[in-house]
Amino acid sequence: MSSSTTAPGTSPIADAAPLSLCAREPHVPADRLVGEMVPPPRFDSVRFSTYLPDPNQPSQTEAVRVLEGFAAGLGGAHASGAGTVRRGFLGFGRSKAQKAPAGPRGVYLDGGYGVGKTHLLASLWHATPAEPALKAFGTFVELTHLVGALGFQQTVKTLSGHRLLCIDEFELDDPGDTVLVSTLLGKLVEAGVALAATSNTLPGKLGEGRFAATDFLREIQGLSAHFRALRIDGEDYRHRGLPEAPAPYSDEQVAKAAYATAGASLDDFPHLLEHLARVHPSRYGALTDGVRAVCLTDVQAVPDQSTALRLVVLADRLYDREVPVLASGQPFDRLFSEEMLKGGYRKKYFRAISRLTALARDAKDLVPSD
Incomplete structure (x- = not known):
C-alpha cells in the first residue's frame, strides 16, 4: 500500500477532483422554494x-x-x-x-x-x-x-x-x-x-x-x-478601510487551490457564463449547494448585457452564501465594459463588483503564501 507525503508549507491534494458548476442543472421543488424563504446564511x-x-x-x-x-x-x-x-x-x-x-x-x-x-x-x-x-x-x-x-x-x-x-x-x-x-x-x-x-x-x-x-x-x-x-x-461598507482586493492568480494557482480545498468547484469562466444561460437565475442558489469555494480560470470581460445580468445574480447568491471566489485572468473591476457601467444597469454591476471583490478577499487563504 502506497502512501503520500505533503511538503512543508503546502496543502494536501484533495482525494476527489473539484466540483464543477457547469456540470450541474439543479431542479428546485416548490416546497423547497417556500421553506427557504428566510435570510440567507450571510445574514442569518x-x-x-x-x-x-x-x-x-x-x-x-x-x-x-x-x-x-x-x-x-x-x-x-x-x-x-x-x-x-x-x-x-x-x-x-x-x-x-x-x-x-x-x-x-x-x-x-x-x-x-x-x-x-x-x-x-x-x-x-x-x-x-x-x-x-x-x-x-x-x-x-x-x-x-x-x-x-x-x-x-x-x-x-x-x-x-x-x-x-x-x-x-x-x-x-x-x-x-x-x-x-x-x-x-x-x-x-x-x-x-x-x-x-x-x-x-x-x-x-x-x-x-x-x-x-x-x-x-x-x-x-x-x-x-x-x-x-x-x-x-x-x-460601500465592504471596502471601508479595507485593503485592496488581491490581484488575480495564475491558472495553476487556482487549479491547485481547487484540488486542495474540499468542496471547491473549478470552472473555466467563459464556459460557466455559457452554462448560466441554460439555468434559470432562480436556481443559481441551488447551483452552489455544498460548494465551499468557487475557483475560476480565465476570467474576462462579459460579452453582452444579458450575460452580465445573469452574472450579477450569481454574484449575489455567492455573496449571500459566503462562498469565497478565487480567480485567474482579468480582475473583477474589469468584468463590465465602460458602456455597461454608464448604462441603465450600472447600479447592479457596481454591486456585483463590490461583492465579488469582497469574496476574492475571502479567498486569499486558499492560496499558500510563498
Missing part, C-alpha cells in the same frame, strides 16, 4: 444591534430607529381581511371590527450598494415577533419563481397567512414580472401582510443611484399608500 445572525451606522451618515441611525419601531408594531395577532385587524397590527391595538390604520404598512429601503440595506432588511425579519413560518424573506427573482412554481392563486394563499414579507433587490427592469409581483403584493396587503423591500432600480432613471419614490410606487400600481421610503446614505 445579523441584528439591528450588529449594524454599525456611519457616524457621518445620520440617515443610517434613523433607519435603524424606524425599522425597530416597525418590527415592534408587527406584534400581536395577524391582520385579516380587507383592511381589518384583530389587534396589534403595526402597533395599533384595535378590536376585530375596527379598520387597519390608513398609514404605511410597508417600508422601502433606498440607498446605494454597500450601505447595509440587506443587513437591515434581514434584521427586520429577525426582529419581527412571529414564528419563522409566519414571515418570509426572498429576492424579487425568487418570489417570481415561487409564483411560477405554485401558480398565482396558490402563492397568494401560501403567503397570506404571513405577518411579514421582505423582498430584497426589487427589480424594475422587467415590466411583466413587475406587474405580476405588484398584483401579488396588492393581494397580500389586502390580507394584512406587512411589506418591506429594497430595490435594484434603474440608475439611468434615478440619477446618481438615488431612488425616485414616485417611479417605484407607480410601478407597483396603487400600493404607494402602503410604503414609507427610508433613504440610507453612505459609502
Whole structure:
C-alpha cells in the first residue's frame, strides 16, 4: 500500500477532483422554494444591534430607529381581511371590527450598494415577533419563481397567512414580472401582510443611484399608500478601510487551490457564463449547494448585457452564501465594459463588483503564501 507525503508549507491534494458548476442543472421543488424563504446564511445572525451606522451618515441611525419601531408594531395577532385587524397590527391595538390604520404598512429601503440595506432588511425579519413560518424573506427573482412554481392563486394563499414579507433587490427592469409581483403584493396587503423591500432600480432613471419614490410606487400600481421610503446614505461598507482586493492568480494557482480545498468547484469562466444561460437565475442558489469555494480560470470581460445580468445574480447568491471566489485572468473591476457601467444597469454591476471583490478577499487563504 502506497502512501503520500505533503511538503512543508503546502496543502494536501484533495482525494476527489473539484466540483464543477457547469456540470450541474439543479431542479428546485416548490416546497423547497417556500421553506427557504428566510435570510440567507450571510445574514442569518445579523441584528439591528450588529449594524454599525456611519457616524457621518445620520440617515443610517434613523433607519435603524424606524425599522425597530416597525418590527415592534408587527406584534400581536395577524391582520385579516380587507383592511381589518384583530389587534396589534403595526402597533395599533384595535378590536376585530375596527379598520387597519390608513398609514404605511410597508417600508422601502433606498440607498446605494454597500450601505447595509440587506443587513437591515434581514434584521427586520429577525426582529419581527412571529414564528419563522409566519414571515418570509426572498429576492424579487425568487418570489417570481415561487409564483411560477405554485401558480398565482396558490402563492397568494401560501403567503397570506404571513405577518411579514421582505423582498430584497426589487427589480424594475422587467415590466411583466413587475406587474405580476405588484398584483401579488396588492393581494397580500389586502390580507394584512406587512411589506418591506429594497430595490435594484434603474440608475439611468434615478440619477446618481438615488431612488425616485414616485417611479417605484407607480410601478407597483396603487400600493404607494402602503410604503414609507427610508433613504440610507453612505459609502460601500465592504471596502471601508479595507485593503485592496488581491490581484488575480495564475491558472495553476487556482487549479491547485481547487484540488486542495474540499468542496471547491473549478470552472473555466467563459464556459460557466455559457452554462448560466441554460439555468434559470432562480436556481443559481441551488447551483452552489455544498460548494465551499468557487475557483475560476480565465476570467474576462462579459460579452453582452444579458450575460452580465445573469452574472450579477450569481454574484449575489455567492455573496449571500459566503462562498469565497478565487480567480485567474482579468480582475473583477474589469468584468463590465465602460458602456455597461454608464448604462441603465450600472447600479447592479457596481454591486456585483463590490461583492465579488469582497469574496476574492475571502479567498486569499486558499492560496499558500510563498
